[in-house]
Amino acid sequence: MKIILASRSGVRKKILDKYNIKSDVVVSNVDEDEVKKSLIAENATPLAISKSLAELKSTKVSNKYPDNLVLGADSVISHENKLINKPKSREEAFEILKILNNSKHFLISSVCISKNGSMVWNYSDQSELKMKNFNEEELKTYLKKIDTKTLLAYGVYQVEAEGLKLFDYIKGNQDSIMGLPVKQIISYIEQLKK
Numbered sequence: 001m002k003i004i005l006a007s008r009s010g011v012r013k014k015i016l017d018k019y020n021i022k023s024d025v026v027v028s029n030v031d032e033d034e035v036k037k038s039l040i041a042e043n044a045t046p047l048a049i050s051k052s053l054a055e056l057k058s059t060k061v062s063n064k065y066p067d068n069l070v071l072g073a074d075s076v077i078s079h080e081n082k083l084i085n086k087p088k089s090r091e092e093a094f095e096i097l098k099i100l101n102n103s104k105h106f107l108i109s110s111v112c113i114s115k116n117g118s119m120v121w122n123y124s125d126q127s128e129l130k131m132k133n134f135n136e137e138e139l140k141t142y143l144k145k146i147d148t149k150t151l152l153a154y155g156v157y158q159v160e161a162e163g164l165k166l167f168d169y170i171k172g173n174q175d176s177i178m179g180l181p182v183k184q185i186i187s188y189i190e191q192l193k194k
Contacts, residue, residue: 003113003189006061006072015180021189026065028057028072036083046078047124050110055119062114069120069189072112075179077155079105086155093143096156102133109176111185121188125181127172134166142166 002022005013016023032053039049051074058072077084079099087093110124134142143151145162157163159170159177175182 054110058114
């Protein structure tokens with residue numbers, strides 16, 4: 001069974017490929033910042049924001065490809081039940097790291113599958129991460145190791161690379177942390193084949 005991945009994330013595509021899930025990529029072009037602003041104004045939780053974005057991406061693409069299963073996904077960082085956005089500059093990335101420094105936060109990954117322009121299935125997974133205690137110089141040194149394009153595209157850390165060294169512990173599924181709770185997706189697809 002082939003699906004459409006409504007995401008420009010190369011990491012998500014790699015996860016699907018790793019599990020032999022055939023997929024074509026069609027980017028949704030949802031204005032995430034506008035959606036987040038609107039949802040935050042309504043006091044939406046980080047979980048609700050993540051779910052809403054995943055659904056919006058999948059249904060938007062599903063309207064163009066109604067007969068296909070379309071997978072939308074979104075990941076957000078929740079710190080003290082507040083949303084931490086991807087940085088828009090290196091300075092912002094440094095400020096985010098200072099907030100997360102020596103504290104616990106959650107990485108929420110939501111996925112949604114749509115068909116004929118409507119959601120048919122969704123799932124959210126939450127991982128707990130605790131960052132070590134660093135001084136500001138150590139945080140600056142860490143940021144220097146990450147090129148700006150990667151930093152702005154993926155956020156302040158990539159647990160599959162340099163970011164792993166930032167943490168005391170990470171509790172959660174590796175694929176979910178990378179942005180795609182793939183085992184649940186496979187389980188749903190398997191049910192459809194029955």
